[in-house]
Structure formats: structure tokens, C-alpha cells
Amino acid sequence: MTRLVFDSREVRDDHDLLTIRTALGKSAWGTGLFYEHLPSENDPLLWIADIAAWCYGAGGDWLRRIRPLIGNVVDTRLP
Template sequence: MPVDAFIDESGRDRRYFICVAIIDPAALAPARKRLSGLLLPGQRELHFKTEKPPRRRLLADRIAELPLATFIYETGRTPKTEEQDRQRCLEQVVHDLVELDAHRMVLDSRDHRDKHDRATIYRALGQKTDLTHTHLNSTSAPLLWIPDAVAWCYGAGGDWRRRVMPIVSKVIKVQTAQSP
């Protein structure tokens, strides 16, 4: 059965993470509703790094209860190679999603840098056109809140990582780009 994928990133110290939330199409609407129900009055999105620790714990626990799987792509992080490293991770993401028969990939928009993602996706897909992709702002796509939270928690380690591990199905180490 085809699945949908929602993708966001997190950087911590010298590590860079891309998280992919894999969701069955039948679970999309219920998951959106549950996530939207977690918003505080006046809040437009859940963005993990802006939440206070007690709220982060609550959100991580609620997200870990959702019927989905996440994949974490991890690589090194330096200012000189961060975009290259992101694109290496994204290329691996695309190959893995094609193998899963994913039909839609939604990435959290990085505005003008989305062009780098599009180039990588087109190159990685080659002639395979069944996988559609789009960049959206996380305020308009609540399911992007999942990979934001999971990537943040996984990168933080310790109790934060433990909280989201029930939905982390796979961790993939991606080779770091070499500095020019």
C-alpha cells in the first residue's frame, strides 16, 4: 500500500538529522486532528525548539502514540558542508521512499533553499515519476510537526530520545561530505 512521507530536519552540535514520518493514507486525517488538538490557544503550529521542557515531554509522548513510523537519517554537520550533507541524506530518503512505494513526499520549506532539494529529488528519482513531492510551510501542514519533534528529540538524546523511540523504525548513517 502506498504511504505518505513528511520530512523535516534538525541540527545539534556537529550532527545533522533528517526525520521522515511514514504514514498510511488512512491515518492522515486522524493524525492531523490529534496534532491540531495539541495546539495551545493562539498557536498556529508546534515547533519543538520553541516549546518549554514540560510541554515538550507531553508533545513527544503524544506523538510517539501515533500509528506511524519514522526514519532518522544522520550525518555530520559543519557550516561548510551542511547543505551538501542535507542533500546526501535527502538522496537516500528518496531511494528509500521509492522502495517503500511512497506516493507523496512533503518537505518543510526552507524558502529559497528548496531549489537544492528539488534538484536532488529530480536527480534521485530519474525516470520514476510515481513519487510526488512538495515543500510546504509547517503552519499549513500539521503532519510536518511530527518529524520536527522526532528529529529534535532524537538529536537531544537521553530521555528525549527514549520518548520517541517507539516510532523510530530505522536510523541510517549517511556519509559526511568532504570539505572543499
């Protein structure tokens, strides 16, 4: 089983779930993926993701600094 934790943004949680279901398609049940939303203060590993995402989004020197630590960027926005 694989666990994926999202930082809960309450109004965006439904969008996250729709994105996951769309990406996994009909095979969602067979993936072994367990996902949930938690407030960021409940999972310290979310702090790291928040820092990396903030730096990436800020651009400029912050993006230059964080870029070596980021492997791939996947755009999950629905068309």
C-alpha cells in the same frame, strides 16, 4: 501516486530537491512520486515529523523516549 511533503526552509529547499533527484536517478519520472515544500503551519502532519526529529536530534532522554516510535533513520546528506 505518492505524495511527499517537506517542511520548507527556503534556503534548504534546493538542497532537498537535489537530494531527491540524486536518490531517484534517471528513474525519477517513473516513480509516481510527487513532492513539494510547504510551510510547516500549512500541514499538521509536518508537526509530528518536527517533534520526532527534534527529539532525535536532542539526544539523551529525548532520544530514549522517541526511539520506540522511529523505525529507520536514513542519512540523506550528500557525500
